[in-house]
Amino acid sequence: MEKRALQGPVSFLSYFLIAALALAFSGLWASPPTALANQDQSYDTLRNWIEHARPETELTPGQHLTLKDRAILEPLIPQPAWEYYFYDGMDMEIAETGTYPPPADWGKNVPSGYQLDEQGVLIGFSGGGFPFPNIDAAAPQVAQKVIWNMLWRPGAEDYVMPMVAWSRSPNGQLDRQFEFTAVTSRYAQGDHCLVPGYEEVRTKQLMEFRSPRDMAGAKMLTKTYVDHYKEDNGWMYMPAQRKPRRTLASERTSEVMGMDYTMEDAMGFGGKVYEHNWSYLGKRRVIATINVETNPEAGGPHLWVPKDARWEVREAHVLLVDPKSANHPYSHKIIFIDTETFWTLWMFGFDRQDDHLLRMNQHFLKYSESYAHETAAQAPYMKLDYANNVGERVFYHLGETDINPKKPHATFSHCYVMTRHFSSGRAKQFYSVRNMVSGRR
């Protein structure tokens, strides 16, 4: 007769199971506390700040601003972000507001005949320059014109980009650290296509995770189209499944894994223009990390914001984006887009439930020509030859911070970017579903 090693504790086990199930589906974990959220972070507060706050002091290049200079900075930092960007030990180095010319041939091979339709969707445009190089605030659909310039900005593709993202709770507690690499190419290049025969394709991106181990080897292939009405296509390869899986592109409002951003928040706006109502709120001067020396370290009490970075005062178009869907998590989103470069500087999304800040992001950029005289940091797992960047006359995205004050939680990321131009043949091979049928294991 066998002696049972463990007998009896079944009732305990049952209770444990029931409790775990109940907890999992009770929604307790889905109702985050509202710590760190305050009245300064309401939608009305930001609208009021946009309308009334005006900088009274001109900043001097080389000037270092600390917490005692808060009054100077308040008109330059959108109010919902104050809670994170003003802290003991802050040090913002001010640089001269630069001018950053686009690539030499930018705008020279833009096919004519494109237009905005009644939904604000750009029809018939295939790249090569900004679709609307001159923004007239009084013109119709000006907000959509700005966003289309942002979506077709130079430097948004044609790179290899290893990344590190730190997912942190308050007080800097590190929850997860992600490492992944994105390689992206723009197919639609105005009057020609990177890969002849693929003229309908706008961009292709292949992303691969390398850490943490439970995600290492996961790959994602994303294909976007020149026709904005045509939904993106995506495939994901998970090593545990050893085969690619088709993904749904149209769900863009869920947080991505353990990070604090959504696909629709990518670079401020990564969604579909026709799913939103657009308003132009004018221009505002804001402070921005538009040409940092290198990837800024994380600072502040929670390690959620850039520390000791180089900032510039920039003029930004301010766009109000109201989702049409009543199920969208945001009631409003406000995006600050640089008037010269059309890169997103700040984004604020407000919770549909209470109009308070739900997510914000702020971006760290670097201009290609500054690599000629500044050394940027290398990715911890991949060495890039930044000399390739010089002469491109584009911006690179060196990272961002994505803060969710309602959880509260943030993801701070570093990107290490090198221009990579694919040949037609290589692009065809690299960005293919064929490349998704197997992975590193």
Added chain:
Amino acid sequence: MRLRTCFASCVLFLGLAVMPAPSWGIITVTDDIELEGFVKTQNILRTPMFRDAELIMQRNTAQLEGKYYFLRESQAFGRFATGPLEEATLTLIGRGVYDSIYDIRHTYNEAFGKNQRLNRQFEYKLREAFVDMVLPPFTLRLGRQQVVWGETDNFRALDVINPLDLRWHANWEPWEDIRIPLWMARAIYDIGKFGPLEESFVEAVWIPWDFQPNKVAADPRRPWGFIGDGLARVANSALIGGQLLDLDFMVRDDKPSKKFKNGQAGVRFKAIWGGIDFSLNYFYGFSGDPGFKVRSDLARLEGRTLHAVLDRVHPRSHVVGIAANYSEEKYTQSVFRVETTFTTGVPVTIAQNAPKRLDPDGNQFDTADRSVVMLAIDRPTWIRPLNNIRTFFLSAQFFWRRYLDYSRFYRGIPSVRRAHMNGEVVPDRFISTNADKIDQNEFVITFSASTSYGPGGLWQPLFVFALDPLSTGAYNKFSMDYLWSNHFVLRFEQNFFWRVRSHDPGPWAIGDLYGRPRDSRHESVFSAIFQF
């Protein structure tokens, strides 16, 4: 000795767990060499009918994976030009396992001889070893590897290239870990766009000699021994002509030998047409599941002992199939998946009393043709009362398998039962019977839901449900991963096997078998994983 082994395992595990790691995920050793892997301890508590609890597994696994980039940008080892061969890597994946249950439980320790115990207790294997080569538009993977085709999750239709090792925990583990990698060549020729087709390519696999069957633990002494619908005993008797005889049976393995003539090969064409991602597939191989031929010609009676002989065979098999998926973004916001196959050479048992025309050889063996239709839907879905920051990933499958040349004399799973004589049970005498009539149509429906909770998404629940509507057997799984850190993951899983009585068992080995009161296999699984 046993104590020392356990202690050493614990020290090793704890040492790795607290040791500061040089990096996360993939560890870059040099510019050309990367390592990754994990150490895992898995403890399974079986709770039959929730009236008892029994530790049945204490499995400790260490897996190490290495990648060597020996050829980049058409230069091998940084010095030899390789022309059109642009990239090549070598990948090695090794796994070591120690299941201490065979040391710490008398049940398992004393049930096996030393060698048998060691075989079940330890596993050291170079599971995968392959070289990837890129010669655009060709890519080639040579070596021991896994290849997965098709759209179905966790059921076999097109995914038949690699056999499964179901011996240690049936199919309740990730299939990546229970597929048996085979030595093979896999080549892909990228075509790209032609005519109305996009992203098209042709893929061929060739397994020159490495055939291995699906591995099932038929030994009822093993924790996850497969005992069908009967008792956890070995048949020791045969009832013939009203006499109860001692049974001595021998199984002769007629597995295909390692010769080129026993090679297996397949080809598929994959492309996208009008947004539909599809593949046409063909695989010529052997049935991974064995059939058994009763060799009446070799049976003999010596005194009161019947010496019986069975030949275990793996018939040749053709698998032809189509798989496709479509992402419908506007109305349903769902990904639809479909897979359909036609398979020949499926081994089946013929009932003993079948007419001669159905069993002309009298060996109770035949092969059948079978089709599969699988329909599935994946959908990221907002269920805001349960989670208002992340969607649930919902996935459902309907899997229908049909015997095309069906006979009502087809039989399924044999079972061991107590021997009866004159209406009374004969003590310690067990006979094997097969009264499991196969249904022509077999169905299973699955559903899964997963999401993540907590600010950092560190709590990751998963719910799985599978139901065989004919046998009314069902399976539920609830699991919760807690990502303690990048390195350390805690996992709790609860497997439930449900069954409504008085139904024949189905083919899927879920609650219809493991929900029986005398073989109830509800279980709780506690795992701790340290990943590099």
